[in-house]
Amino acid sequence: MSDTESLDLTPVAAPPTTRRSRRRNVAVFVALFAAVVALLAQGVLHSLNYFDTVDQALATRASLGTTTFRLEGIVAAHTITRTSRGASFWMDGGNAKRVFVDAVGQPPQLFQSNIPVVVLGHFTSRTSDTFDATQILVKHTASYIAAHPSRVRAPNGTVR
Numbered sequence: 001m002s003d004t005e006s007l008d009l010t011p012v013a014a015p016p017t018t019r020r021s022r023r024r025n026v027a028v029f030v031a032l033f034a035a036v037v038a039l040l041a042q043g044v045l046h047s048l049n050y051f052d053t054v055d056q057a058l059a060t061r062a063s064l065g066t067t068t069f070r071l072e073g074i075v076a077a078h079t080i081t082r083t084s085r086g087a088s089f090w091m092d093g094g095n096a097k098r099v100f101v102d103a104v105g106q107p108p109q110l111f112q113s114n115i116p117v118v119v120l121g122h123f124t125s126r127t128s129d130t131f132d133a134t135q136i137l138v139k140h141t142a143s144y145i146a147a148h149p150s151r152v153r154a155p156n157g158t159v160r
Contacts, residue, residue: 058093064122068120071119073099075091075115080112080113086104100129101130121135
């Protein structure tokens with residue numbers, strides 16, 4: 001007998017697929033899909049940046065304490081003082097409420113009185129009206145550039 005005669009080369013049928021393995025495959029795909037959806041949802045939720053208005057922040061000042069958050073309001077007229085560290089100014093909310101902002105760093109070029117701004121920082125204490133800011137963001141709509149083309153300049157000095 002030769003070696004080729006001793007080997008059985010006839011095809012063997014695959015074992016029948018059971019319902020149990022199909023269910024397991026479906027369960028694995030459902031679990032993977034749910035995990036991907038959960039990760040995407042968490043990523044989207046954490047990428048949203050909310051802010052509190054001056055009125056909201058003052059109403060919840062005790063619970064906010066000294067945690068960092070974004071505060072939105074209008075820069076009060078004639079209150080901006082340039083300091084060696086940055087700028088200080090009063091922010092108005094509705095209902096005649098005010099917060100004193102002490103900002104560190106160079107304010108944006110468009111920063112001025114009577115404009116809406118968002119500042120990132122924290123209250124100095126649970127009862128203080130002073131807000132220590134590390135960043136000032138000037139708020140404006142997309143139509144701002146069209147209405148005031150000479151106000152927005154690129155870093156190289158060209159007008160946008």
